Amino acid sequence: MTTAGAKLTISNVSHAYAGVPALADVSFEVPAGDLTALLGPSGCGKTTLLRIIAGFFRQTQGSVLVNGVSIDDLPAAKRNVGIVFQNYALFPHLDVARNVGYGLRAQGATGPMVEARVEEMLRLVKMAKFAKRLPAELSGGQQQRVALARALAVSPRIVLLDEPFSALDKALRLDMQIEVKSLLKQSGVTSIIVTHDQEEALSMADRIVVLNQGQIEQIGNPAELYDAPRSLFVNTFIGHVNVVEGRLLGREGPALAIDVAGVGRIAVPTDKNYPSGQALTVTVRPENLVPDPQGPFAGTVRQILPLGPVDVIEVVLPSGTALKVSLPHAVGGVAFEPGAALRLAVRDPSGCGVFSTASTPQVA
Amino acid sequence: MREARNIPFDLAVWIAGALAVVLLVLPTLVVVAMSFTNEFTLRFPPRSWSARWYFELFTNSPQILASALASLKVAAIATLVSTALGTLAAVALAGRKDRLSVALDAFFMSPMVFPAMSLGLALLLVLSLAGIRLSLLTLAIGHVVIATPFVIRMVSAAAQQMNPALLDCAASLGASRIHAFFTITLPLIRSGVVSGAIVAFLTSIDHVPVSLMLSDPRTETLPIHLWAILESNLDVRVAAVSGVIVAATVAVMLIVDRRMFVPGRAGR
Numbered sequence: 001m002t003t004a005g006a007k008l009t010i011s012n013v014s015h016a017y018a019g020v021p022a023l024a025d026v027s028f029e030v031p032a033g034d035l036t037a038l039l040g041p042s043g044c045g046k047t048t049l050l051r052i053i054a055g056f057f058r059q060t061q062g063s064v065l066v067n068g069v070s071i072d073d074l075p076a077a078k079r080n081v082g083i084v085f086q087n088y089a090l091f092p093h094l095d096v097a098r099n100v101g102y103g104l105r106a107q108g109a110t111g112p113m114v115e116a117r118v119e120e121m122l123r124l125v126k127m128a129k130f131a132k133r134l135p136a137e138l139s140g141g142q143q144q145r146v147a148l149a150r151a152l153a154v155s156p157r158i159v160l161l162d163e164p165f166s167a168l169d170k171a172l173r174l175d176m177q178i179e180v181k182s183l184l185k186q187s188g189v190t191s192i193i194v195t196h197d198q199e200e201a202l203s204m205a206d207r208i209v210v211l212n213q214g215q216i217e218q219i220g221n222p223a224e225l226y227d228a229p230r231s232l233f234v235n236t237f238i239g240h241v242n243v244v245e246g247r248l249l250g251r252e253g254p255a256l257a258i259d260v261a262g263v264g265r266i267a268v269p270t271d272k273n274y275p276s277g278q279a280l281t282v283t284v285r286p287e288n289l290v291p292d293p294q295g296p297f298a299g300t301v302r303q304i305l306p307l308g309p310v311d312v313i314e315v316v317l318p319s320g321t322a323l324k325v326s327l328p329h330a331v332g333g334v335a336f337e338p339g340a341a342l343r344l345a346v347r348d349p350s351g352c353g354v355f356s357t358a359s360t361p362q363v364a
Numbered sequence: 365m366r367e368a369r370n371i372p373f374d375l376a377v378w379i380a381g382a383l384a385v386v387l388l389v390l391p392t393l394v395v396v397a398m399s400f401t402n403e404f405t406l407r408f409p410p411r412s413w414s415a416r417w418y419f420e421l422f423t424n425s426p427q428i429l430a431s432a433l434a435s436l437k438v439a440a441i442a443t444l445v446s447t448a449l450g451t452l453a454a455v456a457l458a459g460r461k462d463r464l465s466v467a468l469d470a471f472f473m474s475p476m477v478f479p480a481m482s483l484g485l486a487l488l489l490v491l492s493l494a495g496i497r498l499s500l501l502t503l504a505i506g507h508v509v510i511a512t513p514f515v516i517r518m519v520s521a522a523a524q525q526m527n528p529a530l531l532d533c534a535a536s537l538g539a540s541r542i543h544a545f546f547t548i549t550l551p552l553i554r555s556g557v558v559s560g561a562i563v564a565f566l567t568s569i570d571h572v573p574v575s576l577m578l579s580d581p582r583t584e585t586l587p588i589h590l591w592a593i594l595e596s597n598l599d600v601r602v603a604a605v606s607g608v609i610v611a612a613t614v615a616v617m618l619i620v621d622r623r624m625f626v627p628g629r630a631g632r
Contacts, residue, residue: 031472037588054532054536055535056532056535075535076532076535076536077535077536077537077538077539077540077541078538079536080538081536082536082537083530083532083533083536085529087527087528087529089527089529089530089532091530091533091534092552093551093552101533102537102539102547103539105538105539106534106537106538106539106543106544106547107537107538107539150537151536151537154537154538164509189500213570
């Protein structure tokens with residue numbers, strides 16, 4: 001059972017609701033069979049884009065193409081684009097088998113053909129035993145499996161998943177993410193997952209399109225976005241990050257020497273160049289900080305959060321800036337007490353981000 | 365553990381309940397009791413009991429039966445038409461908040477607040493201006509206008525419970541809008557449609573003002589005919605008709621209650 005996934009192209013799409021812009025000139029391409037995440041905070045335009053691709057309304061400008069052919073004039077029912085909705089939107093009056101077979105029947109298929117396909121899909125999502133159950137009699141994870149089976153049963157060219165895991169509790173979420181990812185890959189369909197949850201995007205997607213205020217901030221694979229964010233927004237939105245303010249002293253070989261307020265001089269290797277004296281924002285990931293008696297960041301331990309695999313220590317600098325440090329959990333816990341003095345050093349300065357302070361808006 | 369009792373509140377509830385019993389249930393019981401009299405006059409309590417007036421009603425009252433048949437025909441037409449129109453209007457307007465939808469909704473609802481007497485008169489004048497002769501059909505048209513708002517309200521309540529994503533979902537699976545209406549919308553609003561149809565039928569069957577205006581001289585509906593009988597002589601058959609209507613209503617309510625409102629079965 002493989003569906004030939006199709007290449008999806010979003011070409012200069014803009015949309016405005018009654019004059020209020022929601023998307024501004026968005027372009028990207030999803031290769032056939034790829035799993036791409038549309039990631040951004042609420043109100044960034046990701047749901048608008050999903051509904052445009054699905055055909056629920058038409059964009060103000062630009063074009064949506066499947067395998068290079070525009071689908072702008074096709075109504076939703078003719079697009080062959082499947083959707084898994086946030087709350088699954090299973091038909092409450094139909095049992096699991098009828099839900100999964102709905103699309104085939106709606107398109108005119110009948111009898112044994114539909115039944116065979118339904119059985120195949122239910123086996124694929126491990127729900128064969130539940131064929132006669134009503135949606136209300138299923139758990140969240142089971143409902144999601146049925147929703148996915150229903151969307152895939154009609155062999156769509158593209159599947160859209162709208163915040164698919166947000167209604168699941170945390171323990172189940174990771175299992176379902178792994179399962180859904182392997183089902184999508186197995187079926188070969190081109191998939192777009194819309195989410196505001198960066199962990200979800202990082203764990204599921206081959207590529208991530210980061211949207212902010214209707215515009216694309218960056219497109220890249222998870223490692224690129226995490227390690228080489230192109231804007232402060234991407235840096236702070238994906239993963240945790242510490243932000244300190246400083247001023248450029250000058251270039252020293254491959255690195256910029258930056259005077260960080262209340263800390264002193266640090267050197268950050270980067271290709272970027274700014275005029276001397278420029279106000280800069282320097283970011284450093286919690287896992288890129290280590291306790292070091294010679295480190296430049298001198299502060300006081302405020303609290304310790306044992307999260308299981310890592311311990312997060314919050315250190316307050318004399319300037320009032322708080323830094324988070326995450327250390328791999330050691331048996332017996334952290335050796336510091338709240339109130340203790342602690343110096344920190346950057347483990348790998350090339351993992352720091354440098355952005356000019358004036359130009360980049362910060363994430364709320 | 366028992367909740368602390370709120371004496372004044374409980375008392376108020378009891379008084380309201382008792383008032384409802386006195387005003388609604390007792391008169392009905394009195395009429396039904398009087399219909400089983402063995403005498404020729406309506407009196408309570410009857411001195412001797414029999415079912416003779418029911419026998420009389422069904423075997424020797426062609427005019428009453430003819431008016432009942434006319435009422436049933438009109439109510440059947442009005443129920444079918446107003447249920448179809450009201451359901452379509454309610455589904456189309458469900459969840460819409462734009463100005464046109466709000467205005468249309470208010471317009472469709474207007475017969476509910478508009479005095480039925482003026483409405484009947486207006487229809488009568490328009491029909492006569494248009495040269496259309498009064499008939500059972502013109503009467504049914506009047507009843508459709510009166511009954512449709514009830515259907516719209518009942519169906520709207522059900523349609524607003526429906527998750528709009530279900531229809532988007534059906535579309536994304538390739539379902540045409542008509543297919544989605546019959547396979548998704550209609551099953552899910554079924555309880556609203558059935559209640560709407562029942563209320564439309566009940567509204568039509570004992571509606572007087574519009575019927576007074578719009579019925580032709582030969583078609584007399586049941587309530588109007590009963591009134592005419594009461595005016596001339598206090599015929600016990602009028603009480604027997606009431607008895608039949610009460611029994612039929614109770615029977616329908618019991619059946620509908622069983623069928624429609626069993627928990628978990630009615631579409632959410």
